[in-house]
Amino acid sequence: MSVVVTGGAGFIGSHLVEKLLSLGYQVTVVDNFSSGHIENLSGISSEIRLIRGDLRLPEVSEEAIRDEVDTVFHFAANPEVRVGDPKEHYENNILATYNLLEAMRRRDVKRIVFASTSTVYGDAARLPTPEDYSPMKPISLYGASKLACESMISAYTYTYGFTAVALRYANVVGPRAKRGVVKDFVAKLKANPHELEILGDGTQRKSYIWIDDAVEGTITAWQKTLRGFEAYNVGSEDSITVLDVAAIVVKEMGLTNVKYKITGGVDGGRGWVGDVKYMHLDIRKLKALGWAPKFNSSEAVRKAAKAAIVELTR
Ligand code: NAD
Known part of the structure; x- marks a missing residue:
C-alpha cells in the first residue's frame, strides 16, 4: 500500500517514515528541506520516493498524490512556536494544507493524518486537557494556524467523505x-x-513524549479511525x-x-x-484504542x- 509523508525529512516525519517502511508501506516523502535534513533519511533513501518540493506550490501536491495513495500523513509545517512572520504560518501551514487537500480531492485520495499540536488549546483552564475542551483559543500564530488546518480538514471530511485524524502532540523529544x-x-x-x-x-x-511513543500513537490512531474526523491528544501521563x-x-x-x-x-x-x-493533555481517548506511552x-x-x-x- 502506498502512503505520502509530507515533512518526511523532518524530526517526527523521518521517524514515521522508518516505521511505515518497517510495516511494509511504499512511502513517498515530500519536503522542501527548510528545516528537514537529507541525513534524517540516510539509510532509507533508496527505499522511498523523494519529492523535493514546496507545498506552498499547488503543483507539488499534484505530483505527490497519485491515484494509488491510500493515506497522506501531513507533517510538513513551519513548526516555529515563537512569534515570527504571520505570513510564514499562513503559507506553510494553512495554504500548504489547502493545496494538499485539493490535490487529494481531485485524485479521490481520502485519508489524511494531520500533525496538530497541544497549542490549539491555548491557555486551557482544565488540566489534563481533553480533546473536547472548549473554548479553544490558541495564543500563538502557530497554534492558530494548526487549528485552522484542523477545521479545514474537518470540513473536507464531512463535505467530501474524507477520513481524518488530527494528532495534538505534546512536546515530542x-x-x-x-x-x-x-x-x-x-x-x-x-x-x-x-x-x-x-x-x-x-x-x-x-x-514531554518520547518520539517512538508519539509514532506508535500516530499509527494506532490512523489504523483505528475508519471514518469521520477524530482528534487525539498524544502526550505522556x-x-x-x-x-x-x-x-x-x-x-x-x-x-x-x-x-x-x-x-x-x-x-x-x-x-x-x-x-x-501549563500544558498537560488528557490521553484517555487514544489509550482507549490500545495505545499507551512507555x-x-x-x-x-x-x-x-x-x-x-x-x-x-x-
Ligand atoms: P521539523 O521542522 O523537523 O519537520 C517539518 C518538516 O516540514 C521539515 O522537514 C521541513 O523541511 C518541512 N517543510 C516545512 N515547510 C514545508 C513546505 N512548505 N513544503 C514542504 N516541506 C516543508 O518539525 P517536527 O518537530 O518534526 O514537526 C513535524 C510536525 O509535527 C509539524 O507539523 C509540527 O507542527 C508538528 N508538531 C511537532 C511537535 C514537536 O514537539 N516536535 C509538537 C506538536 C506538533
Missing part, C-alpha cells in the same frame, strides 16, 4: 530534534558549562517544569555547580509571547538529553 528545550539546554551547556540561560521563570510545566528539564540535562551532562540565569520571561513567566505556560516526561527528557549530547558531540 528524541534523536534528530533540531529545536525544543532539551536541545537548547544541551547546546547552551556545551557552549558554557557554568551557566544556563532559562527562558521564562522556569515554572512553566509541560508534558504527566508534566514537568522547565527547571526539572534543566536539572535532568545538567545531570546527564555530568555537570555540577551550573548557575541558572532565569530571564523571567514575559507575561507572568512565559518563555516568549504565545508560550503556553515513558513519562522525565524519562523522555532524559533519553532525549542523552541523544542530543551524542548528536552535538559529532
Whole structure:
C-alpha cells in the first residue's frame, strides 16, 4: 500500500517514515528541506520516493498524490512556536494544507493524518486537557494556524467523505530534534558549562513524549479511525517544569555547580509571547484504542538529553 509523508525529512516525519517502511508501506516523502535534513533519511533513501518540493506550490501536491495513495500523513509545517512572520504560518501551514487537500480531492485520495499540536488549546483552564475542551483559543500564530488546518480538514471530511485524524502532540523529544528545550539546554551547556540561560521563570510545566511513543500513537490512531474526523491528544501521563528539564540535562551532562540565569520571561513567566505556560493533555481517548506511552516526561527528557549530547558531540 502506498502512503505520502509530507515533512518526511523532518524530526517526527523521518521517524514515521522508518516505521511505515518497517510495516511494509511504499512511502513517498515530500519536503522542501527548510528545516528537514537529507541525513534524517540516510539509510532509507533508496527505499522511498523523494519529492523535493514546496507545498506552498499547488503543483507539488499534484505530483505527490497519485491515484494509488491510500493515506497522506501531513507533517510538513513551519513548526516555529515563537512569534515570527504571520505570513510564514499562513503559507506553510494553512495554504500548504489547502493545496494538499485539493490535490487529494481531485485524485479521490481520502485519508489524511494531520500533525496538530497541544497549542490549539491555548491557555486551557482544565488540566489534563481533553480533546473536547472548549473554548479553544490558541495564543500563538502557530497554534492558530494548526487549528485552522484542523477545521479545514474537518470540513473536507464531512463535505467530501474524507477520513481524518488530527494528532495534538505534546512536546515530542528524541534523536534528530533540531529545536525544543532539551536541545537548547544541551547546546547552551556545551557552549558554557557554568551557566544556563532559562527562558521564562522556569515554572512553566509541560508534558514531554518520547518520539517512538508519539509514532506508535500516530499509527494506532490512523489504523483505528475508519471514518469521520477524530482528534487525539498524544502526550505522556504527566508534566514537568522547565527547571526539572534543566536539572535532568545538567545531570546527564555530568555537570555540577551550573548557575541558572532565569530571564523571567514575559507575561507572568512565559518563555516568549504565545508560550503556553501549563500544558498537560488528557490521553484517555487514544489509550482507549490500545495505545499507551512507555515513558513519562522525565524519562523522555532524559533519553532525549542523552541523544542530543551524542548528536552535538559529532
Ligand atoms: P521539523 O521542522 O523537523 O519537520 C517539518 C518538516 O516540514 C521539515 O522537514 C521541513 O523541511 C518541512 N517543510 C516545512 N515547510 C514545508 C513546505 N512548505 N513544503 C514542504 N516541506 C516543508 O518539525 P517536527 O518537530 O518534526 O514537526 C513535524 C510536525 O509535527 C509539524 O507539523 C509540527 O507542527 C508538528 N508538531 C511537532 C511537535 C514537536 O514537539 N516536535 C509538537 C506538536 C506538533
